[in-house]
Amino acid sequence: MITLHYLEHSRAQRVLWLLEELELDYQLVRYRRDADTGLAPGSLKTIHGLGKSPVLTDGELTLAESGAIVDYLAQRYGAATLLPERETAEWWQYVYWLHYAEGSLMPPLLMRFVFERVRQAPMPFFVRPLVGKIVAGVNKAFLDGQIHTHLNFVADHLSCHEWFGGTRFGAADIQMSFPLEAAMHSPALADRFPRLRAYVNAIQARPAYRRALKAGGDYRYGPDI
Structure with missing residues (x-):
């Protein structure tokens, strides 16, 4: 079992x-x-x-x-x-996206999550403005650019592929779902990346996803x- x-x-x-x-x-x-x-x-x-x-x-x-x-x-x-069939170009695309999801896309999203938790954490009132400036500085100097670079890369791929594995839904789509759902949870990012928003809507409409x-x-x- x-x-x-x-x-x-x-x-x-x-x-x-x-x-x-x-x-x-x-x-x-x-x-x-x-x-x-x-x-x-x-x-x-x-x-x-x-x-x-x-x-x-x-x-x-x-x-x-x-x-x-x-x-x-x-x-x-x-x-x-x-x-996909093993050892084909589609197979290696599957392998790529399987590792990309957590190895490349998720780290800057997770860092943003952690910094947001830090910004919202209980702290003395006189410290909060300094923490807010630090978080904003890290976002502007590094995280915003990294996140947008990755999301542009993914959106470019989906502009000419319906699914990450090519012409049909597959395991690569399931692996990629978590970071993309996290990203599209942000209204600003969802508006900026309509192809990614449409993709997330499509996977969330699948009967198995609803189950x-x-x-x-x-x-x-x-x-x-």
Whole structure:
């Protein structure tokens, strides 16, 4: 039996969506974030040493990292439907986007998330203006440019491809969903990148995606970036 250890409001949502796309039997073990820190509960460390989600178990196999889980499920259960033919140009595009999502696109988005958390954290009133200036300076000097460069790159690809794997929906789209949903959660970015907004609307309209939302419950992408 496949078991997904599912932390609310996390990357585990796309793994749950993949399970629904594959129409596999699975069980869901839910975890709530700590109310004070927003982090995963310590109980997740009994499943995987890092205490993070998603974690998937399939028989004797325990696997973490969403990219590895997406790749495993797609190759074992969905090669005919969610993957291109191996060793083709489309296959290497799949491999590229599988790694790009977390290796290149997500880091500046995550940094923006962290700095936003810092800006909103409780602090003495006389410190807040200084912290606000530091956050604004980092955004202007580095993060804004990096985020826009990456989103322009992705939008250019989608301007001539319907899906990340080429002509059909596949596992690369599931892996890319989390950072793009996070980005399009910002109204300013959604307005600036209408192709990305249309893409996110398209994946969110898929029946399996809707089933995953129903199975997983409320799903938030984080603060505006």
